[in-house]
C-alpha cells in the first residue's frame with residue numbers, strides 16, 4: 066500500500082490526548098470540575114485504586130472482581146498516573162515515528178479489494194462488519210475519537226455510525242447520541258459465543274454537547290508479535306502485567322462496569338441515571354481523563370488462544386473431479402491474498418488473478434457443456450417454447466411466432482418504442498454456429514474479458530463492475546477505449562452474434578413498424594458487440610443503455626444460465642421528485658406514482674410559473690409531501706426469463722430515458738452479447754477506433770434455420786453464417802421435418818394485413834420487392850414443399866433434381882429479384898439445389 070494510504074487506513078489511530086495533563090501527579094485523579102467543587106463533596110474522592118468504591122458517600126456496594134489480587138500496595142496512584150501517561154503518550158505532530166517492526170500480513174489499496182478478498186470483512190460502507198447477529202471485523206479509519214488508543218496489544222475505538230461532516234473540511238463528528246445498535250449487539254453476541262471479538266463494550270459521553278458514544282476495547286490474541294509494534298521500542302508494561310481492573314456493580318441499574326479511567330469508577334450504561342458520573346456525582350472533564358492502565362493492559366483469558374487463527378483465507382482450488390463450471394462458482398471470483406506481497410488481489414481477469422507485484426494465478430476452466438444447460442423442468446423441443454415472462458397489466462403484450470422464435474413484444478403507455486423478447490427453441494440453440502456452439506466457444510477462447518473500473522465509483526480505491534466485459538467494433542463508452550477490439554480476427558461467436566442480431570432486429574423492426582417505419586426508424590446496422598460474462602452471483606444492476614451516440618435499437622443475445630431481466634420506470638420519473646425533495650413539474654409519464662393527480666397539476670404549475678415565481682417554487686416544495694411522492698422505487702414493469710439463445714430487443718430512445726433494466730442469473734455461467742449502432746461522429750477524437758470497423762460481412766438468415774437444406778452437407782462450409790460458423794454437427798437427424806414449420810404465426814394464426822404490412826407483398830403476392838429476409842417468409846409458404854421434398858430425398862440418400870417447375874420459377878424469381886449480394890445468391894442457389 067502506498068505510504069499515504071497506509072496512514073489513512075491502518076489501525077494506527079491516535080492515542081488519547083492527555084499531553085496537557087498537570088504535572089502535579091497527586092492531583093491527577095481529579096478533573097477540573099471536581100477540583101472546583103471539591104468543597105461541596107460529601108466525602109473524599111475515593112482513590113482510583115479502590116476496588117470497592119463509595120458512590121456519593123452512600124453505602125458500600127458489592128463488586129464483581131476478576132481473578133487477581135485485591136491488594137495493590139506496590140501501585141500507588143502516582144505510579145498508575147505516570148504509567149497511564151506513558152501508555153497514552155503521543156509524539157507531537159510531525160515528529161518522526163519509529164518504523165513498525167513488521168509488515169502487514171494482508172493489505173489492500175481500496176475497499177472493494179478488501180471486501181472481495183476477506184470473507185470476514187464484507188462491509189462496503191460501514192466500519193464494522195456484522196452479519197446474522199455476529200460481528201466479524203472492524204476497520205479503524207482516520208476519524209479518531211480523542212480517547213482512541215492503540216499499542217501493540219490493545220485498540221480502543223468508537224464505532225457504530227452517527228458520524229456527520231464537521232466544521233473543518235474532511236472532519237467527521239458525532240451527529241447524535243449513539244445507542245447500542247445492532248452492531249454493538251452483534252459484538253456482544255459474538256463475545257458470548259467466544260468468537261474472537263472485542264473484550265469490552267461500554268458507553269461514554271463526549272464533546273461539548275455531551276453526546277453518548279459507544280466504545281470498544283479490542284485485544285490481540287495469540288503470541289505473535291503485532292506487525293505495527295514500533296521497532297526498538299519496548300512496551301512500558303506487558304499485557305496482563307498489571308492487576309486486573311476494578312469491576313463494580315451500579316447501585317442504581319445493577320449493571321457491572323469496569324473502571325476505565327483513573328479519575329474514578331463510573332457506571333457506563335447509558336440508560337442509567339448514574340451514567341458517566343464520578344463518585345462525586347459530577348461528570349468528568351473530558352480533556353483530563355486518564356486511562357486506568359489496569360483496564361488497558363488486562364489480559365482476557367480466551368479459549369484456543371494458542372491456536373493460529375490465520376487472517377489469510379484458504380486458497381481456492383478446483384476439486385480433482387473438476388465439476389463443470391466449478392471455477393465459475395462464487396468462490397472463484399473472490400479475491401485472493403497474494404502469497405508474494407500480501408495484497409488483496411481481485412479477480413479482475415477472466416483467466417485469473419494478477420497482482421501488481423507480478424504474481425499471477427491462472428484459474429483452470431472446466432467446460433460447462435451446452436447440453437448441460439437443459440433445464441430439468443423446462444426442457445426445450447423443436448416446437449415453440451412456452452412463455453414464462455410476466456408483465457404489469459398496464460403494459461401491452463403482443464405474442465407471435467416466427468422462425469422458431471416465440472416473440473413477446475411489450476409496449477409501454479406513453480413511451481415510443483418497445484421491448485421484444487424472442488424465445489429460442491431447440492432448433493435455434495442447436496443450429497450450427499448457434500447458441501450452443503457460441504456458448505462453448507466463449508469458454509474455450511479468451512476473448513479478452515475483464516472486470517472494468519467504473520468511473521463513478523465512490524468507493525475508496527475505485528470500484529469495478531461485478532461482471533466481465535469486452536467490446537468489439539466501434540468503441541463503447543461503457544468500457545475503456547483501449548479494451549475495444551476489431552471484428553477482424555475475433556471469435557466466431559462475436560461475428561455470428563452481430564449477423565444474427567442484425568437479421569433479427571431488422572426483421573422485427575419491419576414487422577413492428579412496416580415499410581414506412583423501416584425508413585423512419587433510422588435503424589442502422591449494428592457496428593458494435595459488447596460481450597458480458599457473468600460468473601455465479603455476478604449481475605448488472607439497474608441502468609439504461611441510452612448514452613449519447615447510441616442508436617435507438619439495442620439487441621442482446623443471452624447464452625448459458627437463464628437470466629432474469631427486470632425493467633422498471635426510473636425513480637426520478639416514477640416519483641417526480643428531485644434530490645432536494647422538490648417536485649419536477651415536467652408532464653408525468655403514465656404508470657408513474659399519482660399520475661392523475663400530477664396530470665392535473667400540469668396547468669396549475671404552468672400558470673403559477675408564469676405569474677408568481679415565489680409561489681411556484683414554494684408549491685414545488687409542497688407537492689411531494691401532499692402526494693406522498695417519497696423515494697420508493699417503481700415496481701418492475703417486466704420480469705423476463707432469458708433462456709439460452711433468447712434475444713431481447715429494446716427499441717426507442719424514450720424507453721432508455723424513462724425506464725431502466727437489470728439482469729441477474731442463478732447459474733454458474735452466463736454471457737450476454739449486446740449489439741448497438743454507435744455513430745462514429747459521437748466519439749471524441751481520442752476514443753475513435755484505430756482500426757477499421759467493417760460492415761457486417763456475415764450472412765445470417767434465421768428463416769433458414771432448421772430447414773433440411775440448412776443442415777445438409779452443402780451448407781456445412783458456410784454454416785448459417787459466412788463468418789465461419791464451425792459446423793461440427795453432421796448429425797442432420799437433429800433437424801427433423803417438424804423444424805420445417807417455421808412460418809410466422811400471430812397468436813397461433815396467420816397475421817392479418819393490418820398487423821403485418823411488411824409481410825404483405827406489394828401486388829398479387831409474388832413481387833416480393835424484398836431481400837432475403839422477406840424471402841424467408843416466401844420460403845415458408847411457397848418453397849416448403851420443395852424443401853420437404855429435398856429433405857425427404859436426402860434422408861433417403863438420393864437427390865431429387867426434378868423440382869416442380871412452379872417452385873423452380875419462384876426460386877429463380879426470389880434469387881433474381883431479391884437484391885442479394887453475390888455471396889447470398891450463391892448460398893441460396895446451393896441451398897435450393899441449383900448450384
Ligand SMILES: O=C(O)CCC(=O)C(=O)O
Pocket residue numbers: 595597605610621623628630726728736737739
Ligand atoms: O445481461 C444482459 O442480458 C443485459 C446486458 C445489458 O444490459 C447491457 O449490456 O447493457
Ligand SMILES: [Fe+2]
Pocket residue numbers: 608609610726
Ligand atoms: Fe443494458
